[in-house]
Amino acid sequence: MIAHDMVVLLDVDNTLLDNDQVRIRLEEDLQRVLSPEHVERFWGIYEDVRDELDFVNFPETIERFGRECTDSECVSQVSAVLYGFSFKDFVYADSMAAIDHVSSFALPVILSDGDQLFQRHKIQSAGLETAVDGNVLVYVHKELELADIKKRFPAAHYAMVDDKPRIHVGMKGAMGAQMTTVMVCQGKYAHDPAHHEFPGADITIEGIGGLLALTAGELRNAASGSVEG
Numbered sequence: 001m002i003a004h005d006m007v008v009l010l011d012v013d014n015t016l017l018d019n020d021q022v023r024i025r026l027e028e029d030l031q032r033v034l035s036p037e038h039v040e041r042f043w044g045i046y047e048d049v050r051d052e053l054d055f056v057n058f059p060e061t062i063e064r065f066g067r068e069c070t071d072s073e074c075v076s077q078v079s080a081v082l083y084g085f086s087f088k089d090f091v092y093a094d095s096m097a098a099i100d101h102v103s104s105f106a107l108p109v110i111l112s113d114g115d116q117l118f119q120r121h122k123i124q125s126a127g128l129e130t131a132v133d134g135n136v137l138v139y140v141h142k143e144l145e146l147a148d149i150k151k152r153f154p155a156a157h158y159a160m161v162d163d164k165p166r167i168h169v170g171m172k173g174a175m176g177a178q179m180t181t182v183m184v185c186q187g188k189y190a191h192d193p194a195h196h197e198f199p200g201a202d203i204t205i206e207g208i209g210g211l212l213a214l215t216a217g218e219l220r221n222a223a224s225g226s227v228e229g
């Protein structure tokens with residue numbers, strides 16, 4: 001495979017898609033189809049699964065809820081709400097323009113954490129998979145998969161756009177000056193004090209639209225050698 005000059009790795013949740021709002025709307029939708037007790041139990045299982053597996057996993061949550069809940073109608077309603085959800089309504093206004101802009105000088109690749117069923121469904125249903133020509137990677141912990149990422153999408157230089165400080169530290173630690181890290185201050189982490197104390201994204205943007213102002217040269221040249229800059 002021919003290496004690209006630059007691959008830009010784009011996170012999904014709270015980077016291209018307003019996942020905080022998705023969560024709020026999903027809670028409302030589930031409240032419409034389930035009893036308060038079932039709603040509480042569903043989110044309880046969701047948290048149990050996340051603690052146990054260390055990532056959000058809706059298919060496993062639905063399975064476990066289905067085994068506990070004796071009302072099959074109730075289980076099918078949950079599945080219908082989750083898989084019928086209109087994710088495209090929660091894509092940030094500037095996301096598609098940002099992907100187009102990146103495409104003009106680099107290969108945009110979606111790099112998301114999650115399960116292999118629902119997270120992929122979400123990315124496809126939101127129209128994001130099409131926007132990146134099907135170049136979608138989903139892992140449990142993306143920062144541990146750099147060897148696979150580099151094999152799948154070889155490049156002279158990488159940039160990543162993500163809202164989580166933890167991901168930045170892991171990626172920069174592994175890639176050094178071969179990767180430009182771009183912190184996007186959207187979602188719940190933007191209001192986390194630790195976010196502002198985070199020492200070292202190479203570039204910080206307030207929203208995904210901030211990518212539109214960056215040139216290929218600015219992105220590439222901003223890469224420091226370490227997370228402290």
Ligand SMILES: [Mg+2]
Binds near residue numbers: 011162
């Ligand atoms: Mg994210």
